[in-house]
Amino acid sequence: MVVAIDGPAGVGKSSIAKMIADKCDFYYLNSGSFYRAYTYAHLKAGKDPFDNDGVLNTARKTPLTVEKGLICIDGKSVEDKLHTPEVDAVVAQVSANPQLRNHVDAQLREIAKGLDVVVEGRDITTVVFPDAQLKCFFDATPEVRARRRFKQHPEGQSYESVLKQIIERDHIDRNKEFGALKVAEDALYIDTSHLTIGQVCEKVLSAIFALKSEANR
Template structure:
């Protein structure tokens, strides 16, 4: 079974997807980690992340694997390197390059073949797995998402800057020529603004149990 989850930054996709994966014993895939990993690896090589064809070359040079939800290169977990200022600054633009999207999508489909999986991102319900057994769209007001992100790293940027970046990121994510964030037909729409993580998880689990006839 494929459970596909899309939604904007800070809405709770990773948190809930991991909870569902653990509860149902499904594999967990975070597609944003692929875009982050390629951005990181390219910058690490001292190359220009705005030269998108060259980022694709870098991507093709490395083999990414996923170990218990963590992205690895040559077997080494690089998760800690994926949320730096540099990666945050460039990843939205890098991820808008259609050939790179196609490259990432092929890998997501290959990894997910014949297994039970929860996959989250921006275009999972629309492009990568439009026929997923369960499609979910999580939403929340930008102010709520900024507050959640700010609380994750109170030592980092102030709330106003976090909110500004969330709004900018939303704009890029929603206006991408390919793979833009949108609510897929037939998706379970959940506004998480005033729900606890447990309540969101319950809604998704209930949909999975219904599908399984449990």
């Protein structure tokens, strides 16, 4: 079973997806972490993050794996490198690279083969897993999302700078030529602005259990 969770930056996709995966004993995948890991690797090598061909070449050469839900390069977790201000500043542009998106999409589909997975990220429900058994789209106001992101990663930045990044990221994500952020017609839409993580999780779990019950009839 594939549970695909879509939505804009800072909406709570990761926290809720991890909780769902844990409660259902599903494999957890985060497409955004792939783009962030490749961005980190490219920046670490001192290369131009706006060179699309160069970024794609970095991605193809980077030995990236997912181990126990953690993104690893050369077998070592790089989770603590994925949300630095340096990565945050350019990852939206990096992830807009159509060839890189195709590369990451293929990786995600290959990993998910034959597994029960919860996979989250932008365009997950519309492009990467359009046939997912359950599609969810989480939303919230930019201000709410900025507060959440700032609370998670307060170091080296202000709330105002995070809000600015969120608004800029929304514009880029919604206007991408390929993989633009949008709500799938058959997605379960949840506005998380005034809901706790637990409340959102319960809504998704109810949908999963309903699908499983229907499949077992």
